[in-house]
Amino acid sequence: MKIIFNKDIKTRIDKFLAEEFFSHTRGEIIRNIKSGKILVNEKKVKPSYILKKDDEISSQLTVHSSRLIANKNIKLNIIYKDKNIIAINKPAGISVHPVSFKDKDTLVNGLLAKFLEIKSTNDGSLGSELRPGIVHRLDKDTSGVMVIARNQKAFDELKNLFKNHKVSKKYVALVYGQLPAKKGIIEKPMARAASYKKQVIAGRKTKNKIREAVTEYKVLKEFENYSLVEASPKTGRMHQIRVHLKSLGNPVVGDKIYRNKKQDNSIKVSRQMLHAQELEFKLFGKKCFFEVPVPEDLKKILHSLTPLEI
Numbered sequence: 001m002k003i004i005f006n007k008d009i010k011t012r013i014d015k016f017l018a019e020e021f022f023s024h025t026r027g028e029i030i031r032n033i034k035s036g037k038i039l040v041n042e043k044k045v046k047p048s049y050i051l052k053k054d055d056e057i058s059s060q061l062t063v064h065s066s067r068l069i070a071n072k073n074i075k076l077n078i079i080y081k082d083k084n085i086i087a088i089n090k091p092a093g094i095s096v097h098p099v100s101f102k103d104k105d106t107l108v109n110g111l112l113a114k115f116l117e118i119k120s121t122n123d124g125s126l127g128s129e130l131r132p133g134i135v136h137r138l139d140k141d142t143s144g145v146m147v148i149a150r151n152q153k154a155f156d157e158l159k160n161l162f163k164n165h166k167v168s169k170k171y172v173a174l175v176y177g178q179l180p181a182k183k184g185i186i187e188k189p190m191a192r193a194a195s196y197k198k199q200v201i202a203g204r205k206t207k208n209k210i211r212e213a214v215t216e217y218k219v220l221k222e223f224e225n226y227s228l229v230e231a232s233p234k235t236g237r238m239h240q241i242r243v244h245l246k247s248l249g250n251p252v253v254g255d256k257i258y259r260n261k262k263q264d265n266s267i268k269v270s271r272q273m274l275h276a277q278e279l280e281f282k283l284f285g286k287k288c289f290f291e292v293p294v295p296e297d298l299k300k301i302l303h304s305l306t307p308l309e310i
Contacts, residue, residue, distance in 0.1 A: 074110025
């Protein structure tokens with residue numbers, strides 16, 4: 001198979017092919033590049049090779065033709081449903097959608113077992129077959145409220161609402177230390193890190209695409225060495241709240257990616273203490289508001305902390 005790279009933006013070959021051949025893992029693609037099964041202009045390259053316009057990629061990879069697996073064993077905490085949407089309280093520890101058709105333990109696999117009609121509801125982009133009904137996402141280890149589209153009309157409208165920042169979102173996060181101000185707005189643009197595995201606050205020398213990122217926050221409660229914060233992202237960048245809070249010097253407790261190595265580790269947790277508590281929007285003229293309680297693991301930690309007076 002041959003592919004002509006016709007984009008003007010600079011992109012690593014491993015990242016490009018991970019999106020192009022979405023049923024293969026990035027690790028598989030990297031191994032194929034290193035072994036010479038993937039060539040650029042008939043020459044062997046490194047996985048970090050930056051593609052240029054009109055580069056010809058020769059690949060022995062094939063797209064696996066398959067279907068998503070419906071898994072009735074995935075428990076869904078449904079808080080609302082009508083003919084257009086499903087609202088759920090997502091637990092921490094489960095991915096929203098598969099990265100390949102072989103995966104079966106994600107939220108989407110559970111949704112398909114109960115709401116088969118979502119199977120062809122997507123935006124038609126590359127890899128969208130793996131994300132039916134999904135109009136926004138939460139990280140695997142973030143809990144909280146999500147909304148899923150049940151039909152294409154609702155899908156398109158919800159995607160448009162999220163894109164145009166017409167969805168109000170509120171999160172709560174337990175962070176290390178006390179914030180410099182009890183409330184404020186974090187306006188710090190973000191970009192992908194060189195590894196593409198995480199986001200960074202963009203600077204003048206940032207090479208990857210820089211995107212606007214805005215988060216409002218206020219301190220709800222202070223404890224010895226910790227704070228409970230409400231965060232409202234006004235833009236929807238990957239890991240936005242986690243990166244913005246770290247930029248203030250207050251990373252989310254339990255965050256393995258965006259943490260300070262010298263941070264106090266007296267609290268033992270298995271995931272980042274970030275919870276999507278509220279979603280509010282208007283769909284087809286109807287006001288929708290969903291709120292879910294703080295999960296037990298975060299609640300237990302809050303009860304164990306010594307509060308301070310704000």
